[in-house]
Amino acid sequence: MFKFFSSSNVYSLIQKLINFINSIFFLILIIGLTFALHLSPPDYVQGDSVRIMYVHVPAAWLALACFSSITFLSILNFIFKIRNFYFINKSIAPIGLLFTCLAIITGSLWGQPTWGTWWVWDARLTSMFVLMLFYVFYILAFKLLRKEELIIKVSSIIAIIGSINIPIIKYSVEWWTTLHQPASIKIIGSSSIHPAMLLPLLVMLLVFLLYGALIFLMKYKTEIIRIKKKNLKRL
Amino acid sequence: MIIKFITMNGHGIYVWFSFSIVFISCAVFYLKTRKTLRKYENDFLVDLQNLPAEEKNKALGTSKVAQQILATNSKMN
Numbered sequence: 001m002f003k004f005f006s007s008s009n010v011y012s013l014i015q016k017l018i019n020f021i022n023s024i025f026f027l028i029l030i031i032g033l034t035f036a037l038h039l040s041p042p043d044y045v046q047g048d049s050v051r052i053m054y055v056h057v058p059a060a061w062l063a064l065a066c067f068s069s070i071t072f073l074s075i076l077n078f079i080f081k082i083r084n085f086y087f088i089n090k091s092i093a094p095i096g097l098l099f100t101c102l103a104i105i106t107g108s109l110w111g112q113p114t115w116g117t118w119w120v121w122d123a124r125l126t127s128m129f130v131l132m133l134f135y136v137f138y139i140l141a142f143k144l145l146r147k148e149e150l151i152i153k154v155s156s157i158i159a160i161i162g163s164i165n166i167p168i169i170k171y172s173v174e175w176w177t178t179l180h181q182p183a184s185i186k187i188i189g190s191s192s193i194h195p196a197m198l199l200p201l202l203v204m205l206l207v208f209l210l211y212g213a214l215i216f217l218m219k220y221k222t223e224i225i226r227i228k229k230k231n232l233k234r235l
Numbered sequence: 236m237i238i239k240f241i242t243m244n245g246h247g248i249y250v251w252f253s254f255s256i257v258f259i260s261c262a263v264f265y266l267k268t269r270k271t272l273r274k275y276e277n278d279f280l281v282d283l284q285n286l287p288a289e290e291k292n293k294a295l296g297t298s299k300v301a302q303q304i305l306a307t308n309s310k311m312n
Binding site: 009011012015033036037038042047048049051052055056059094098101102105106109110112113211214215218219221222224225226228229232 | 240243244245246247249250252253254256257260261264265268269271272275276278279282283286294298299300301303304307
């Protein structure tokens with residue numbers, strides 16, 4: 001079982017996964033964009049500006065998912081000292097930061113025609129901004145610190161403190177009065193979004209997921225090569 | 236119809252700008268990541284080539300990763 005997770009097997013699997021994602025990505029992207037920009041109906045209140053949802057929502061969901069994964073793996077790494085989790089977290093963090101920035105920027109572009117303002121310091125927007133800061137601090141820990149043990153400690157502490165912000169982001173629209181609308185899609189309970197909008201949203205979520213997976217695999221592969229390069233004389 | 240699709244009843248500028256920013260950022264990030272990966276692959280190969288013949292053969296014999304990087308690089312060239 002553990003032999004399967006050796007770096008050579010993982011490296012081979014990564015290459016196969018990268019090739020697989022590359023082969024299907026553009027097809028799904030074209031389907032997603034056709035639905036998002038043309039086939040999905042405009043909203044009866046927001047009009048066509050609702051189409052921004054198809055890039056804003058997947059970016060925001062994946063930004064939260066990336067930070068949750070980082071926190072989970074940081075806790076496991078803190079307890080079990082599994083070195084691989086350190087490299088996985090290092091590879092996930094830049095993707096999370098990219099998605100957070102995209103969620104904030106596209107949210108701002110959606111806010112102007114909908115609310116009449118680019119930005120307000122309300123609970124949801126502020127908590128997303130705080131998430132972006134946590135991502136920046138997390139990545140800076142890898143860039144500025146030299147000793148691996150210290151990086152693991154500092155980055156884990158940042159991730160664990162930052163994880164407090166995740167439920168705040170999720171429930172901010174329910175706990176406080178905000179300009180941001182409450183969640184339209186619920187895992188438990190009925191969603192208020194029409195299937196004609198839900199389908200393009202799910203396709204675009206798949207596009208973002210595949211893109212995130214592709215970047216993660218490339219970054220993780222880079223990390224494996226970096227380690228192998230260091231150990232080249234001891235191979 | 237095309238003009239309506241582009242203008243989106245006055246919301247086109249926000250929609251197109253949002254999609255463009257996402258597309259450009261993701262494309263730049265992808266290219267940067269790929270460039271870094273290629274750089275590390277090439278650096279690894281240079282280090283491998285600079286090893287004495289005996290150590291190089293030993294490395295290629297024991298490390299599947301080294302074999303795969305070499306194979307990928309041969310395909311690209």
